[in-house]
Amino acid sequence: MKKILYLIIVILVLVLGIYVANICGFSLFGTLFPNEGPKIEKTANVVTEVKAISKFTTACFYEELPLSTSKTSTAVDNSVVGTVAGWFGKRPKDVMSDNLCVIVSGKVRAGYDLSQLTEDHLRQSNDTIWVTLPPVEIFDAVVNPSDVDVFVEDGTWSHQEMTQLTASATDQLIADATAAGILDRARTSGEDQLRALFQSFGFTTVILE
Amino acid sequence: MLNSLKHIALACCFALLVAGCDQVSLADTTREKISSLCSVGQLSTAEYTVEKVIKASDCAWWKVGDRKILFSCRAYLEGGIDLAKYDPAKTVVDEGNKAITIVLPKPELLSFNMPADEIQLKYTKVNGFRMNFSATERTDVLRQGEADIRADIPNIGILDDAETNATTYFTALFKQLGFKEINIKYE
Numbered sequence: 001m002k003k004i005l006y007l008i009i010v011i012l013v014l015v016l017g018i019y020v021a022n023i024c025g026f027s028l029f030g031t032l033f034p035n036e037g038p039k040i041e042k043t044a045n046v047v048t049e050v051k052a053i054s055k056f057t058t059a060c061f062y063e064e065l066p067l068s069t070s071k072t073s074t075a076v077d078n079s080v081v082g083t084v085a086g087w088f089g090k091r092p093k094d095v096m097s098d099n100l101c102v103i104v105s106g107k108v109r110a111g112y113d114l115s116q117l118t119e120d121h122l123r124q125s126n127d128t129i130w131v132t133l134p135p136v137e138i139f140d141a142v143v144n145p146s147d148v149d150v151f152v153e154d155g156t157w158s159h160q161e162m163t164q165l166t167a168s169a170t171d172q173l174i175a176d177a178t179a180a181g182i183l184d185r186a187r188t189s190g191e192d193q194l195r196a197l198f199q200s201f202g203f204t205t206v207i208l209e
Numbered sequence: 210m211l212n213s214l215k216h217i218a219l220a221c222c223f224a225l226l227v228a229g230c231d232q233v234s235l236a237d238t239t240r241e242k243i244s245s246l247c248s249v250g251q252l253s254t255a256e257y258t259v260e261k262v263i264k265a266s267d268c269a270w271w272k273v274g275d276r277k278i279l280f281s282c283r284a285y286l287e288g289g290i291d292l293a294k295y296d297p298a299k300t301v302v303d304e305g306n307k308a309i310t311i312v313l314p315k316p317e318l319l320s321f322n323m324p325a326d327e328i329q330l331k332y333t334k335v336n337g338f339r340m341n342f343s344a345t346e347r348t349d350v351l352r353q354g355e356a357d358i359r360a361d362i363p364n365i366g367i368l369d370d371a372e373t374n375a376t377t378y379f380t381a382l383f384k385q386l387g388f389k390e391i392n393i394k395y396e
Contacts, residue, residue, distance in 0.1 A: 037346055038267035038278060040353040045361045048283075049258035052374045055287070057251040057319070063244035100344060109320065114252075114378075122385055129386070142322045145351035150344050157344045159330040166325035180246050189248035193292060200297035201311075201386065202304060 054114040055139060058190035061108040061177035065169055066151070068101040073155050098155025100162070104169040106143040108177035110136055110186035128205040129198055136186040138177065141170040251319045253289035254374035257367045260284075262331075263354035267339075267346075274336020278350060283327040284358050287320035288371030308390035309383055315395050316371035318362055323355055 073096045116134040123130040148166055191208050198206045260283050268275035294314035301310040328351060335341050342350075362368070376393050383391045 036267075036269070038265040038276065038342070038350050040263055040265045040350060040357065042357075043262045043264060045358050045365065046260045047257050047365055048260050049256075050370065051256040052370075052377070053253055053256045053287070054378055055253040055289075056292075057249055057253065059246065060249050061244065061246050063242060065242055102344075111251075119385060124386060140320075140322060142320065143325060144321060144323045145325075145328075145348055145355045148348055150348055153344050156341065159347060162344045162347065163325045163328065170324075176242070176244060177246075180244065182246060185246055185248060189250070193250045196297065197292070197295070200300045201309065201383075202302040 054117075056112045056114050056190065056194075057109045057139065058111040058136075058193060059109075059182050059186035061110075061173070061180055061182045063106055063108075063173055063176055065104045065106060065172060065176075066101065067104060067165055067169055067172075068099065068152070069161070069165055070097045070099045071155075072096075073098045098157070099152050100150075100154070100157050100165065101152035102162075102165060103149045103151050104143055104166065105147040105149075106141055106169055106173040107147075108141045108173050108182060109139040110177070110182045111139065112136060112186075112190050124203070127203055128207065129203045130207045130209060131194065131198070132209045133190070133194070136183050136190065138174060138182065141173040141177075143169050143173070250292035250295075251289060252292055252375070252378075253287040253319050253371075254316070254378060255288045255367055255371040257286045257288075257365065257370075258283060259286060259358055259365070261354060261358060263350060263357075265350045265353070273338040275334075276336065276339050276342065277332070277334040278330070278342055278347070279332040280351065280354065281329050281331055282323060282351070282354060284321065284323040284355070286318060286322075286358075286362070286367055288316050288367040289319050290314055290316055290371070290375050291319065303390075306390060307388050308392070309388045310392040310394070311379065312394045312396055313375065313379075316368045316375060318359075318367070321355075321359065323351075323358075 112134055114134075117131075121132040121134075143166060194208060195206045260281070263280040263282060264277070265279075266275060266277045290313050292314075296312065299312040303309070330347075333342060372395060379393055380391050
């Protein structure tokens with residue numbers, strides 16, 4: 001009788017172990033208990049605004065940016081470890097912290113907004129054309145969900161905390177792109193391309209101002 | 210013999226301790242960046258704003274209870290002409306008749322931007338027997354939402370609009386340059 005009871009307990013513990021392992025992300029017996037993450041359901045993609053634009057992107061800056069943040073582990077704050085650490089003059093953060101490290105692959109685009117070009121910006125005489133270009137500008141910094149790779153995730157991180165970290169990447173990307181000289185590159189690249197474009201329209205001399 | 214074994218065991222323990230201490234901190238990891246700057250020539254002529262509700266659920270026959278998550282997001286799409294693919298040799302200019310025929314590359318999606326600060330978590334429901342959605346799982350759900358919008362691009366009409374707007378833009382430009390007969394083709 002004791003042996004049977006022992007066997008039942010062992011089987012129960014095994015089943016429970018497999019179940020917990022699967023819930024925690026370890027795919028044991030993959031075909032029987034497939035460990036698939038959440039799957040989205042089909043929903044509509046609604047177009048809410050349509051605009052005619054004339055943005056001429058002439059330079060792109062790509063960067064792979066590791067970002068990290070940490071905070072005091074919420075599980076430790078009021079725990080024995082936290083209290084004991086306090087006795088020795090250490091903040092709980094020094095003892096145990098939640099860490100989040102993401103690798104962001106972002107893109108910054110710069111160029112000319114050609115919608116600012118009006119009749120006054122174009123002058124021509126025989127084979128010569130004068131074009132007054134608008135100033136080059138940084139259009140945007142692009143970081144999509146597919147550009148974000150969570151490298152380390154310890155503890156609990158809310159959507160808001162994750163958004164703050166990812167959104168901070170765009171500021172960093174723009175600062176790095178500016179430091180790398182994206183505006184100068186956009187200007188020289190844009191001038192070269194516009195000169196070639198107007199020359200293909202039959203103008204032998206293209207003067208960009 | 211026994212002493213030697215003891216020494217080996219002690220050395221192994223010490224090595225394990227030392228290896229355990231040799232951990233690269235997150236701050237060290239985040240110092241390295243890889244970047245590149247390059248020239249492009251993309252003329253965006255149409256911008257679409259797309260809004261989407263991303264809903265996902267995670268349940269299986271062997272899991273006790275389910276999990277559901279719902280986001281709302283906005284994406285900005287730009288379509289236009291990649292002028293790097295433009296072949297000037299295919300442009301024919303007739304000075305006498307003031308006519309021009311230009312062959313432009315087919316419009317394509319030039320930019321897809323789904324900003325993090327325009328993604329809102331609207332609702333989550335997690336059964337007591339299940340763990341909360343992790344940042345990795347939430348990112349994966351958003352990635353699937355992004356892929357769904359990208360897959361729908363041929364159906365939402367941005368490429369047709371980009372072509373129409375490019376034709377309008379170049380027609381106006383050529384008229385301004387004095388051309389009277391304008392022929393714009395795409396291939």
